[in-house]
Amino acid sequence: MATPHIRIILLMVACLLPLYAEAIVRHYKFNVVMKNATRLCSTKPIVTVNGKFPGPTIYAREDDNVLIKVVNHVKYNVSIHWHGVKQLRTGWADGPAYITQCPIQSGQTYLYNFTLTGQRGTLWWHAHVLWLRATVHGALVILPKLGVPYPFPKPHMEQVIVLGEWWKSDTEAIINEALKSGLAPNISDAHTINGHPGPIQGCSPQGGFSLEVEPKNTYLLRIVNAALNEELFFKVASHQLTVVEVDATYVKPFQTDTIVIAPGQTTNVLLTAKHTTGKYLVAASPFMDAPIVVDNKTATATIHYSGTLGSTITTLTSLPPKNATPLATTFTDSLRSLNSKKYPAKVPLKIDHNLLFTVSLGINPCPTCVNNSRVVAAINNVTFVMPKIALLQAHFFNIKGVFSEDFPGNPPIVYNFTGTQPTNFGTTKGTRLYKLAYNSTVQLVLQDTGMITPENHPIHLHGFNFFVVGRGQGNYNPRKDAKKFNLVDPVERNTIGVPAGGWTAIRFRADNPGVWFMHCHLEIHTTWGLKMAFVVDNGKGPNESVLPPPSDLPKC
Ligand SMILES: *[C@@H]1O[C@H](CO)[C@@H](O)[C@H](O)[C@H]1NC(C)=O
Ligand SMILES: *[C@@H]1O[C@H](CO)[C@@H](O)[C@H](O)[C@H]1NC(C)=O
Ligand SMILES: *[C@@H]1O[C@H](CO)[C@@H](O)[C@H](O)[C@H]1NC(C)=O
Ligand SMILES: *[C@@H]1O[C@H](CO)[C@@H](O)[C@H](O)[C@H]1NC(C)=O
Ligand SMILES: *[C@@H]1O[C@H](CO)[C@@H](O)[C@H](O)[C@H]1NC(C)=O
Ligand SMILES: *[C@@H]1O[C@H](CO)[C@@H](O)[C@H](O)[C@H]1NC(C)=O
Ligand SMILES: *[C@@H]1O[C@H](CO)[C@@H](O)[C@H](O)[C@H]1NC(C)=O
Ligand SMILES: *[C@@H]1O[C@H](CO)[C@@H](O)[C@H](O)[C@H]1NC(C)=O
Ligand SMILES: *[C@@H]1O[C@H](CO)[C@@H](O)[C@H](O)[C@H]1NC(C)=O
Ligand SMILES: *[C@@H]1O[C@H](CO)[C@@H](O)[C@H](O)[C@H]1NC(C)=O
Ligand SMILES: [Cu+2]
Numbered sequence: 001m002a003t004p005h006i007r008i009i010l011l012m013v014a015c016l017l018p019l020y021a022e023a024i025v026r027h028y029k030f031n032v033v034m035k036n037a038t039r040l041c042s043t044k045p046i047v048t049v050n051g052k053f054p055g056p057t058i059y060a061r062e063d064d065n066v067l068i069k070v071v072n073h074v075k076y077n078v079s080i081h082w083h084g085v086k087q088l089r090t091g092w093a094d095g096p097a098y099i100t101q102c103p104i105q106s107g108q109t110y111l112y113n114f115t116l117t118g119q120r121g122t123l124w125w126h127a128h129v130l131w132l133r134a135t136v137h138g139a140l141v142i143l144p145k146l147g148v149p150y151p152f153p154k155p156h157m158e159q160v161i162v163l164g165e166w167w168k169s170d171t172e173a174i175i176n177e178a179l180k181s182g183l184a185p186n187i188s189d190a191h192t193i194n195g196h197p198g199p200i201q202g203c204s205p206q207g208g209f210s211l212e213v214e215p216k217n218t219y220l221l222r223i224v225n226a227a228l229n230e231e232l233f234f235k236v237a238s239h240q241l242t243v244v245e246v247d248a249t250y251v252k253p254f255q256t257d258t259i260v261i262a263p264g265q266t267t268n269v270l271l272t273a274k275h276t277t278g279k280y281l282v283a284a285s286p287f288m289d290a291p292i293v294v295d296n297k298t299a300t301a302t303i304h305y306s307g308t309l310g311s312t313i314t315t316l317t318s319l320p321p322k323n324a325t326p327l328a329t330t331f332t333d334s335l336r337s338l339n340s341k342k343y344p345a346k347v348p349l350k351i352d353h354n355l356l357f358t359v360s361l362g363i364n365p366c367p368t369c370v371n372n373s374r375v376v377a378a379i380n381n382v383t384f385v386m387p388k389i390a391l392l393q394a395h396f397f398n399i400k401g402v403f404s405e406d407f408p409g410n411p412p413i414v415y416n417f418t419g420t421q422p423t424n425f426g427t428t429k430g431t432r433l434y435k436l437a438y439n440s441t442v443q444l445v446l447q448d449t450g451m452i453t454p455e456n457h458p459i460h461l462h463g464f465n466f467f468v469v470g471r472g473q474g475n476y477n478p479r480k481d482a483k484k485f486n487l488v489d490p491v492e493r494n495t496i497g498v499p500a501g502g503w504t505a506i507r508f509r510a511d512n513p514g515v516w517f518m519h520c521h522l523e524i525h526t527t528w529g530l531k532m533a534f535v536v537d538n539g540k541g542p543n544e545s546v547l548p549p550p551s552d553l554p555k556c
Contacts, residue, residue: 023063023115023145028056030070032078032136039196040189041203042168046135047074047127053195054162054226055125055138062120062145068112070104076172077103077129079554082114082140083264084123084247084494087463090114091392091514092549094462097129099517099533100392102556110554120144121248122222122266124162131523134171137226138162139266142248151338152244152253155220155270159211163234163261163284164192165227165295175527182366182374184293185524191227191284191299198300209301211282213273220244221269225261228523230294231287231456231497233324234259234267236303237280237317241269243335247493249465250338258320260287260328262458264495264521271303279304279312285319287328290455290500296322329499332471335491347467347487348441348507355434355442356476358411359457359498359520359530360449363425375452376528377520378427380408383529385431389556392515395535396546407434407532417449418474418501425451427529434532436510438539443469445476446496447503454501457525463516463536465492466508476503495521513538513546 035048049055060066072078081095093114094100104110120142127136139160144150165188167174178185190197194209213219221241225232235258244253245268253270261267282301288294298319304312320327337345357379364383366374376383387394387402394402415422436442444466448454469485485505498504519531538545 023061023065025065025067026060028058028066028068030068030080031073032070033073038206039166040168040200041206044168044170047076047132048135049138053135054164055136057139057141057160058125059141059143060116061143062116065113065115069109070112071109072104072106075106076132077105078127078132079103079129080112080125080136081128082112082123082125084266085114085140086117086119086465086512087114088117088512089514089545089547091463091546092553095128096462096517098386098390100515101390102554103129104554108554110552111550113550116142119248121245121250122224122268123248124224124226124266126226131171131175131228133226133523134165134167134228139222139224141222151250151340151343152270153218156214156217158220158222161221161223162194163223163225163227163232163299164195165230166190166192166197179527182369184375187293188228188295190297191230191232191286191295193282193284193299193301196301197297211303212306213303214306215273215276218270218272221271223259223261223267223269225263225265227263229263231260231262231458232284233287233320234261234284235317235319236271236282237315239271239274239280241271244268244270246335246491247465247495249492250343251491252336252338252489254334256331256334258327258331260331262495262497262521264458264460265493273305275305277305277308279308279314281314281316283317283319286322287324289323289325289328290453292453292455294322332497337489337492339489345467345489345492347469347490348509349487350441351443351507352440353409353436353442355409355444356411356447357444358417358447358449359459361452361455361528362427363452364427376427377525377530379530379532380411381413381427382407382432382532383427383429384531385429387431391433391533393549395515396549403431403433405433405435405535407432409434416475417447418454419450421449421451432532433515433535436534436536438510438513438537438544440510441507442510443505443507445503445505446498447476448498448501450501456500457498457530458495458521459498459518460495460521461508461516461518463512463514464508465494466506467492468496468504469507470505471499471502473499473502476505510534510536512536513544
């Protein structure tokens, strides 16, 4: 990727954002096409949007109506999720295949139609079927309404930074091989920053990302973790980062030299070009504090001060060890909602549904697999089975036999979840949903277990933001831990890491009717069944009800 020139970028943004005060309709066309791509001295065809990897950035303002026409020119079934967009009453446009829509089949088209309400910041979009999101993803930038400033100093320039993961092999072959054997899939061969791993030993450089900066200027980096299976540390040599927003909600600004970002999460940081000259390393490396093999290669890019020659030596930085739990914990604990008069944190105080969900791995029989067993994953011991038709359709048209509404609100067996495990690692299978009345409130404690191994699970909820009111190690203790909940300025987001061997408590108000997926955003855990859905009933009148489906909704 060429060094972006500030003037060109500003020109592009100016063209994209006409100076209308009122909300407008923004049209995008996504052609899903194959494209040969060369990384790590190895070429393979990948699925892309408009031939780009990462895909195009969508720009819009709060309140805009966004129309994206997706045309599927590849052999795979496709669907696109607008990750973090609340989709008020427009579940048909949410995207997860077999949850809110049937996939867009080869040769077909679907128009995603949604309005951006009450959100501003960086989100992203990605394929939500098979493992296509490995290469089918991009940023979604929601600018504040015209004339509304950021609640932080206006940056001189903005830059999207998408972190990813790259396999030399075809990613569908990787997951198919794993499903056949019942074992974990091959780890990736590299991480990427805006599509590039950076210089790799034994392979001559094939392009990389570099951001040109001017001394004293401030830059807003909109960072997205689009990796499939790995949480990442992100760092810029000799520069501090000021975190100002996560998952399209403003936070109380704080400084750090390293951010931690899980797949599914987005983080906006301000970076001030405090030097006068030079080239500095930008690096992303994995965070994994469980005995699980990860791709430990560091992806690199650079920032270079304008006028700095290409041959200048890059100032390097050291990355944290991959098991740097204290650093990750400090970062997570520093996140607080801005909770200003203009952007209040509306934390539910009265709770209607008090839920405890264990998130675990497990082992089920599989006669055709290696050792006659396969690794699975579950929430409250239920390994989710994907239906044959979309759940939202089944709900809206009252089609029986597709799902049940008996998802357990508590673990079926209570034991020391993070201590000695039961000897039986088996799970039950089912397409079970948890039903919520419109506008009811939920407190959900997500509890990791030590089954097979404890591990950090980034859990993503569709259709809502939630408040992260508490977090701790070991087993959640309602008597002691609930007293320490932060109900004043907890961070609001759509994806939260449940710490390895610990728990996280979240709260949300079910003010969006529809069927809303909740799953681990480590793609392999989703594939293994670490997923479920909430079904939220309509409220009173049309304004509190799911809209009718669009006429071009794909059929199964
Ligand atoms: C990729 O390259 C191969 C070999 O050159 C070629 O046969 C194929 O058509 C190319 N695919 C695309 C999508 O360009
Ligand atoms: C988008 O959906 C809205 C309802 O939310 C509808 O009024 C509008 O006509 C739709 N736009 C298109 C182009 O279908
Ligand atoms: C996974 O890794 C193994 C061992 O290196 C290799 O034999 C196999 O071909 C790989 N699978 C794919 C789909 O690349
Ligand atoms: C990365 O993992 C490989 C084996 O999986 C190991 O040999 C190597 O030391 C690790 N490198 C780092 C930097 O942790
Ligand atoms: C399969 O079982 C054998 C014998 O119990 C064991 O040595 C091997 O590690 C197992 N393989 C896997 C991949 O779990
Ligand atoms: C659970 O097991 C762990 C590890 O053995 C132990 O430290 C902890 O005290 C146990 N917790 C309870 C509630 O028994
Ligand atoms: C999970 O369900 C399986 C199958 O019903 C059962 O054998 C196992 O004991 C359950 N485990 C837990 C931890 O609930
Ligand atoms: C939802 O419940 C809250 C708290 O009881 C109430 O203030 C609000 O008006 C309700 N909203 C709707 C749309 O019913
Ligand atoms: C429904 O929503 C529209 C648009 O937000 C608003 O103009 C209208 O007054 C609402 N109707 C009711 C019955 O709340
Ligand atoms: C694509 O989706 C349709 C509808 O669910 C399904 O019937 C078909 O088998 C899928 N095709 C492939 C190649 O997976
Ligand atoms: Cu998602």
